[in-house]
Amino acid sequence: MQGKLVLIDGHSILNRAYFGVPDLTNSQGLHTNAVYGFLNIMFKILDEEQPDYFAVAFDLHAPTFRHKMYDAYKGTRKPMQEELREQVPVMKEMLTAMGVPLMMLEGYEADDLLGTAAKKAEADGLTVSIISGDRDLLQLATDRTKIRIPKTKKGKTEIEDYNTAEVVEKYMVTPPQIVDLKALMGDASDNIPGIPGVGEKTAGKIISEYGSIENAYAHVEEIKPNKAKESLREHYDLAQLSKKLAKINTESPFTLDMEQAKMGNLFTQEAFELCKKLEFRNILPRFSCDAPSDSVSDSFAVVTDLSEAEEVFVRAQKSGEIGFSLLTEQGELFGLALAPDEEHVYFIKKEGFLTEGYLTEKCLQLLQEGRMAYTIDLKEQLAFLRAGISDRAKIADAAIGAYLLNPLKGQYPCEDIAKDYASLMIKGRAELFGKAPLAKVMEEQPEELAQYACYLAYTAKAAMPVILQKLRENQMLELFRDMEMPLVYTLYDMQEVGIRVNAQELKAYGEELYVRIVELEQEIYRDAGEEFNINSPKQLGVILFEKLKLPGAKKTKSGFSTAADVLEKLAPDYAIVAKILEYRQLAKLKSTYADGLAGFIAADGRIHGTFNQTITATGRISSTDPNLQNIPVRTELGRLLRKVFIAKEGYVLIDADYSQIELRVLAAMSGDETLIAAFRDNADIHRLTASQVFHIPFDEVTPLQRRNAKAVNFGIVYGISAFGLSEDLHISVKEAGEYIDKYFQTYPKVKDFLDNAVKEAKEKGYAETLFHRRRPVPELKSGNFMQRSFGERVAMNSPIQGTAADIIKIAMIRVNERLRAEQFQSRLILQIHDELLIEAEPSEVEAVKELLAQEMVNAVHLSVAMEIDMKTGNSWYEAH
DNA sequence: TGGGTCACG
DNA sequence: ACGTACGTGACCCAG
Numbered sequence: 001m002q003g004k005l006v007l008i009d010g011h012s013i014l015n016r017a018y019f020g021v022p023d024l025t026n027s028q029g030l031h032t033n034a035v036y037g038f039l040n041i042m043f044k045i046l047d048e049e050q051p052d053y054f055a056v057a058f059d060l061h062a063p064t065f066r067h068k069m070y071d072a073y074k075g076t077r078k079p080m081q082e083e084l085r086e087q088v089p090v091m092k093e094m095l096t097a098m099g100v101p102l103m104m105l106e107g108y109e110a111d112d113l114l115g116t117a118a119k120k121a122e123a124d125g126l127t128v129s130i131i132s133g134d135r136d137l138l139q140l141a142t143d144r145t146k147i148r149i150p151k152t153k154k155g156k157t158e159i160e161d162y163n164t165a166e167v168v169e170k171y172m173v174t175p176p177q178i179v180d181l182k183a184l185m186g187d188a189s190d191n192i193p194g195i196p197g198v199g200e201k202t203a204g205k206i207i208s209e210y211g212s213i214e215n216a217y218a219h220v221e222e223i224k225p226n227k228a229k230e231s232l233r234e235h236y237d238l239a240q241l242s243k244k245l246a247k248i249n250t251e252s253p254f255t256l257d258m259e260q261a262k263m264g265n266l267f268t269q270e271a272f273e274l275c276k277k278l279e280f281r282n283i284l285p286r287f288s289c290d291a292p293s294d295s296v297s298d299s300f301a302v303v304t305d306l307s308e309a310e311e312v313f314v315r316a317q318k319s320g321e322i323g324f325s326l327l328t329e330q331g332e333l334f335g336l337a338l339a340p341d342e343e344h345v346y347f348i349k350k351e352g353f354l355t356e357g358y359l360t361e362k363c364l365q366l367l368q369e370g371r372m373a374y375t376i377d378l379k380e381q382l383a384f385l386r387a388g389i390s391d392r393a394k395i396a397d398a399a400i401g402a403y404l405l406n407p408l409k410g411q412y413p414c415e416d417i418a419k420d421y422a423s424l425m426i427k428g429r430a431e432l433f434g435k436a437p438l439a440k441v442m443e444e445q446p447e448e449l450a451q452y453a454c455y456l457a458y459t460a461k462a463a464m465p466v467i468l469q470k471l472r473e474n475q476m477l478e479l480f481r482d483m484e485m486p487l488v489y490t491l492y493d494m495q496e497v498g499i500r501v502n503a504q505e506l507k508a509y510g511e512e513l514y515v516r517i518v519e520l521e522q523e524i525y526r527d528a529g530e531e532f533n534i535n536s537p538k539q540l541g542v543i544l545f546e547k548l549k550l551p552g553a554k555k556t557k558s559g560f561s562t563a564a565d566v567l568e569k570l571a572p573d574y575a576i577v578a579k580i581l582e583y584r585q586l587a588k589l590k591s592t593y594a595d596g597l598a599g600f601i602a603a604d605g606r607i608h609g610t611f612n613q614t615i616t617a618t619g620r621i622s623s624t625d626p627n628l629q630n631i632p633v634r635t636e637l638g639r640l641l642r643k644v645f646i647a648k649e650g651y652v653l654i655d656a657d658y659s660q661i662e663l664r665v666l667a668a669m670s671g672d673e674t675l676i677a678a679f680r681d682n683a684d685i686h687r688l689t690a691s692q693v694f695h696i697p698f699d700e701v702t703p704l705q706r707r708n709a710k711a712v713n714f715g716i717v718y719g720i721s722a723f724g725l726s727e728d729l730h731i732s733v734k735e736a737g738e739y740i741d742k743y744f745q746t747y748p749k750v751k752d753f754l755d756n757a758v759k760e761a762k763e764k765g766y767a768e769t770l771f772h773r774r775r776p777v778p779e780l781k782s783g784n785f786m787q788r789s790f791g792e793r794v795a796m797n798s799p800i801q802g803t804a805a806d807i808i809k810i811a812m813i814r815v816n817e818r819l820r821a822e823q824f825q826s827r828l829i830l831q832i833h834d835e836l837l838i839e840a841e842p843s844e845v846e847a848v849k850e851l852l853a854q855e856m857v858n859a860v861h862l863s864v865a866m867e868i869d870m871k872t873g874n875s876w877y878e879a880h
Numbered sequence: 881t882g883g884g885t886c887a888c889g
Numbered sequence: 890a891c892g893t894a895c896g897t898g899a900c901c902c903a904g
Contacts (some may be wrong), residue, residue: 048881277900536902537884556884558903563885588886592899620889627898629889662889715894724894785891797895803888805896833889876902881904889896 003052005261006045007114009132010058010102014038014091016133016150018084023586026279029778031083033738034089036280041150043286045159046129046266053126053261055117057103057110058088097270101260103275108252111136115250115845120147126518135784136187139178139248141167141584174209183242184232192245193238197231206232213239226815231484250851276423281416284425296424300345300454303342306353313362316340321372323461324363326381327453329438333384334449336363337457345458346792347450356384364388367395376414376456379613382492393485398460400484401467403614404476408776410612414459421463421470428456464566475772483809484613485769490828497775497839498606499645501597501626506644510594515587521581527576534583537562550574551644585635593632593641598628610830617803618798619773626868629832633880642877647839651826654845655879656852656870657835660685664716669770669799673747679864686710693742712743713761719793719798729873756797761795769802771859804834807866811859812836818851837876845872 017037024033046054092102103113111134118128118140128145130137141147147162161164167175184203186194186751206223210216211804216223217236223229232239232662237573269286275283303309316322316338335349336359348357366375368390375381379399389395399412401421409416415428432439432448442448471477525531532539541560545553552569554561564581571578600607607626615622629644632638647653650786658664663685667675678688690709691698701709706728715725726736739828744751758780761767765781766774771830775798779791808831815836825841826848840848849870856868873879 009893533902535885535900538903558883561884584886588900591901592887596899615898616896620896624898627888630886630898632887634888718895719893723892728894786893789891789893793894801893801896804889835889883902885899885901887897887899 001126001258003122003126004049004725005055005117005126006049006051006126007054007103007117007128007130008042008045008056009110009137010056010091011042011088011110011116011132011141012133013131013150014088015084017041017086023083025778026277026739029393029776029781030090030278031092031778032086032278033085034087034702035278035537036283038091039094039280039283041131045129045148046263051129052263053121053258054177054263055101055103055256057113057117058092059110060104060106060108071351075474085783089383090274094271094457097268097274098262098266099268100266100487101257103254103256104502105252106605108249108254112249112252113254114862115140115248116252116254118258119250120255128639135170135180136182136246136248138167138171139175139182139246140223140250141175143412163334166788172204175209177211177245179246179248180207180211183213185238186242187246187748194242195231195235195239196227202228213243230329275278276419279420279828281419284419287425291686296342296345296458297451297454298395299343300347300451301347301426302450303346304351304354308350309354309362310357312340312346313366315344316366319371321374321461322366323374323457323459324366325375325456325460326360326363326384326454327438327449327456328381328384331383332439333359334438334442335359335453337453338366339454341455342377342458342462345461347453349446349450353414360384360388367391370394372396372464372693374460376417376460378413379488379492379495382489383496386489386492386496393481393488396464396465396466396468396480396485397488399614400488401464401471401480404484404773405470405474406482406776407614407617407619407774417463418455418459422459422467424459424462426459428451474774476774477773479667479773479806483806483813484745485810486813488819489614490813491613492518493816493820494611494829495608495830496795496831498602498608499829499837499839500606500648501601502644503598503601503605506594506598506601506758508642509641510590510598510646513590513594517583517586517590520579520586523577524576524583527579534580535587540580544570544577545579547869548574548576550577585637587825589632589641590637593638595743597626597644616805617794619769619776619802619809621805621809622835628830630878634750639877642880643875645876646874651841652845652872652874653876653879654826654838654848654852654870655835655876656849656856657832657880658804658808658856658870659867659869661807661834661866662800664862664864664866665770665800665807666717666750666753668805668864670747670749671863672749672753674749675750676864682867686713689713689746692746697762708739712739715740716743716754717797719796721789721793757799758792758795761791767795767798767802769799769806771806773802773806807859808834808836808856809854814855814859815852819848819857822851824848824851835880837879840872 014034018034021037024036025031050317095102101441103117106115114130115547117128121128122142122144129148129344130140131148133149141162141164143164149160150156151160171181173181181203182192184195184198185200185208186192203490206216206430210219219231220229223232272287303312319340325337325505327334327337333350333356335347337347339345348354348359350359364385371394373395375397376399378395378653381726398417402412413428418426429452432452437621453721471480523689524534528543534545538559538723540562544550545560550570552566567581569575571581602608609628610625612622612624632641660863664679667679678685682705686709687698687706689712690701690705693709694705709727720740722733722737725739726733757767761777762780766776768774777791777794779787782791812828812831819826819828824844826844827839828836829839838848852870853868857866871879
């Protein structure tokens with residue numbers, strides 16, 4: 001027989017992949033990183049070796065599969081991590097689906113099977129490669145059996161190859177002598193005890209000189225150093241036992257069926273399905289047998305003349321459900337992609353008679369005629385459509401739907417939606433065009449761009465029915481239709497209106513900061529005795545804790561912690577630390593806010609940020625470019641910045657915020673009578689909590705007690721832990737635990753509610769809001785205590801934070817719609833989680849306040865009423 | 881690009 | 890024994 005056999009040590013490579021690849025989970029919460037890493041290593045090897053035969057060995061039982069570094073340090077055995085364990089059967093399923101034989105035999109370890117198969121194959125005339133992370137296998141190396149050990153260096157996988165020569169070169173012993181070597185030095189991860197006091201160096205010296213343990217023992221008097229001599233004498237039996245353990249049995253009764261091991265097509269339909277289920281997007285393109293993209297794109301056509309375009313629109317008009325996408329960037333329209341049905345997809349290029357006006361008018365016509373219309377990223381297209389859309393209910397955004405089905409992904413590009421909901425593998429924009437702006441792509445790759453646009457429309461058309469069905473199954477259709485889709489328009493409107501900023505004042509603010517920053521810089525350098533980069537936590541840590549030897553050093557991964565809570569403890573005693581804290585505060589205000597915001601002021605003197613609807617895990621909105629949801633307020637200096645956020649000429653700002661929305665939601669969702677009554681009576685909730693938890697008359701609560709109670713209330717909402725509370729309040733964990741116990745005694749139904757939230761999330765796999773918004777919590781399945789605890793806190797927090805987010809979404813949609821429908825000049829301009837900011841025409845102020853109160857308070861009717869606070873002013877500073 | 885830090889709710 | 894509060898985004902540094 002001729003040819004090449006490749007064997008993989010399954011558990012070893014899976015283990016290596018597990019620790020080498022960052023944690024991945026699919027949308028069902030199944031951990032997939034080890035399988036993913038294994039496949040990548042496997043493909044790399046197979047590409048390189050092009051073997052004729054291929055098989056993977058597994059131990060039949062792997063109860064103590066473990067992380068070697070950890071064990072070496074701890075000196076204990078630990079059960080295999082749950083996240084890894086659950087991937088073993090998946091890996092086997094994948095290999096089986098690929099037609100790869102699994103080498104397993106009761107009573108033998110994978111090592112033995114590998115050794116046996118390699119020896120036999122070599123005797124039959126094959127060359128052999130064994131892939132493993134385990135250096136024990138080096139004993140199997142020969143001139144025709146190569147041991148290949150993958151190593152991760154700087155994120156890249158490099159493979160070390162060992163035939164006889166390489167083993168001799170690196171270890172100064174022959175492969176069979178590796179057994180003796182291991183027996184002497186021991187191996188914690190394989191439970192080989194070895195000889196105490198003999199390490200790698202000494203063992204190497206002994207074996208290269210005497211050839212074997214037996215011979216070394218025969219010449220034991222000559223062995224140096226003395227320590228090793230004594231130890232070998234004393235532990236000779238241990239050495240023999242170790243040798244037995246280290247020796248791989250190449251005579252096991254295992255035989256590898258070479259017919260089964262013959263390399264075939266790995267990329268079977270079953271393997272494809274499994275990869276899809278595991279969401280291995282990067283691996284899927286290897287399945288060339290399944291290339292629906294080619295057949296789909298056959299139905300794509302580019303349209304550049306008027307009569308053809310008219311025909312397309314006629315065809316679209318006959319369809320009851322179309323996919324569409326206006327290809328646009330930075331206010332410029334490039335064309336319209338239309339998918340009247342899945343067999344006909346067109347990209348109508350903006351060109352000649354096909355003007356922007358024509359395309360948008362035709363598109364609107366289709367949207368107005370009552371058919372369902374599906375797209376991806378509607379908000380991006382609204383610049384051309386907003387004014388003309390009359391029946392919003394017929395338009396659905398697939399990206400928003402995909403977000404609701406799995407809000408953990410963070411991004412919902414067309415290619416992901418195509419893969420997840422239309423079983424279609426396509427290339428994404430980044431892959432096709434990188435970061436090039438569309439205008440440039442249009443010049444250089446017009447055909448590819450047209451095809452990409454067609455995919456947008458096609459994917460929307462093909463995926464949306466699937467998405468809607470899943471939403472229906474999850475009882476999320478109302479959430480989608482009545483909350484998230486209308487919100488698209490609200491957010492677009494807010495972005496469009498923007499907020500006015502006084503550029504001169506902002507500049508002046510920045511300059512004042514600069515003066516003080518320079519002063520502080522000089523003083524800090526003087527105190528430190530040298531100049532350094534204060535902005536570098538690394539350099540700062542060295543100055544403070546090494547040069548100046550300040551106490552209280554805490555370590556982070558990469559050096560000393562210089563976080564504010566550490567520095568604050570030192571500030572009273574060390575002037576330099578106080579100055580650094582002030583410097584930090586000012587530097588932050590200057591770089592992020594004074595300078596940062598200035599760059600976003602548009603020609604109209606306003607900032608038009610972006611509100612993102614598909615980012616957060618809980619259902620909140622996020623704000624970017626710039627982030628207008630984290631404008632300073634907590635310190636006076638920072639708060640002053642809000643003076644530059646002003647209403648347009650002659651207008652005022654109205655700020656309305658929900659009072660204690662999350663605690664009210666908690667009260668309502670838990671049904672706790674005490675808490676509900678407290679809100680009904682409009683009590684000071686933190687003071688009340690303090691009086692009940694600490695058993696003090698309401699009027700005698702001290703400010704400190706109130707502050708502590710407030711922290712407990714926050715903690716409850718965050719998913720309480722005694723440790724977290726103790727950190728926050730600077731008290732002992734024990735004390736914090738007592739506070740929590742007392743809190744739960746006071747509000748027993750809150751405890752029931754939180755316990756139940758965790759229980760339900762564990763059963764269902766997700767946490768849920770009052771409006772059926774879901775957040776998957778895969779961490780609850782983790783075998784890792786820390787991760788699981790995190791999952792529990794998430795399960796407690798998400799329904800509360802998420803329900804509050806739902807409520808304000810309802811309110812802001814209604815406020816925006818009423819302002820516009822009732823012909824107000826006033827406009828909604830910002831949302832900051834529990835707060836709405838309105839730019840109001842002065843004569844409308846009273847009516848708008850009334851409107852705000854109505855819509856915010858009546859957004860939901862729970863057993864606890866929602867209350868709001870409102871204020872009016874010329875700037876955000878005054879209004880809040 | 882990831883970590884540290886810090887701004888907000 | 891483990892080592893944390895929940896949710897975000899921007900800036901800076903270092904490799």
